[in-house]
Amino acid sequence: MLLKTFTKEIFRSKCMPSAESVHCFAHLDEDIQDVLPYLNAELGGSSYTKEPPSVTFKVHGKLMTVHPRKIAINALKDEKEAEKILIWLKGIINDTWDRHDEIEPSYESVPQPVLFEILKLLPKSNCRECNEPTCMVFAARAVEGVKGHNDCPTIEAENREKLKKYLSQFHFE
Ligand code: SF4
Structure with missing residues (x-):
């Protein structure tokens, strides 16, 4: 298992403190840098950067960015939703890493709308x-x-x- 544990941090936007949605950081206890190009290939990342390494993608209207030691997710309803998505994402990361020998890594970003x-x-x-x-x-x-x-x-x-x-x-x- 590549990613075992993380610490969750929930916060509100400093620009819009009255907004109802919350944002979440997960601080990872393991370095998952090696899985990022495989995750990009599996999930069709909208943005992939090599330096510093990160991949961004959207699932169910949530924007998620995965860094080697941190995951950021925006526009969440509450902490419960953050927990649910992080558990799902942890499963995807570990499953992708288990199968990475079969996956062609991708270092490209998907085209963006204008x-x-x-x-x-x-x-x-x-x-x-x-x-x-x-x-x-x-x-x-x-x-x-x-x-x-x-x-x-x-x-x-x-x-x-x-x-x-x-x-x-x-x-x-
Ligand atoms: S996007 Fe639509 S709903 Fe939002 S501010 Fe503009 S007109 Fe109003």
Whole structure:
């Protein structure tokens, strides 16, 4: 088993202390650097960097970044959800490492959506009904895969479909 134990740290965003969602760091007791390119191959990381080594990917609207000694997860409901995702991720990391001889490692990032392609489909009213402070922030969150075509309540139906089609190219929807 590559990853055995970690210590969880839960905190709120310093930029938006009133936000209901929480963020989580898991400080790892083992160095898991060697599994990162295999994890990137298995989970289709949206961002892979060699120096410093890390891989970022999205699962169920959560953005997760795995470093050799730390995992960061954003936009969580609460500590219970963080615990559930970390246990799942620990299983994926260890399973990937067990099978790494059969996996072709990947050192590439998957192409990203363009922020302005998303922004031009949004109403740009900054109404905050999506719980983001501006449409620009919403677009940035959509690039990350955290927001999707159903998360802006005021978008026109035609643009909602266009947004769905655009984001689906990047496997976010
Ligand atoms: S709900 Fe839609 S229009 Fe309103 S701020 Fe969010 S993205 Fe912009």
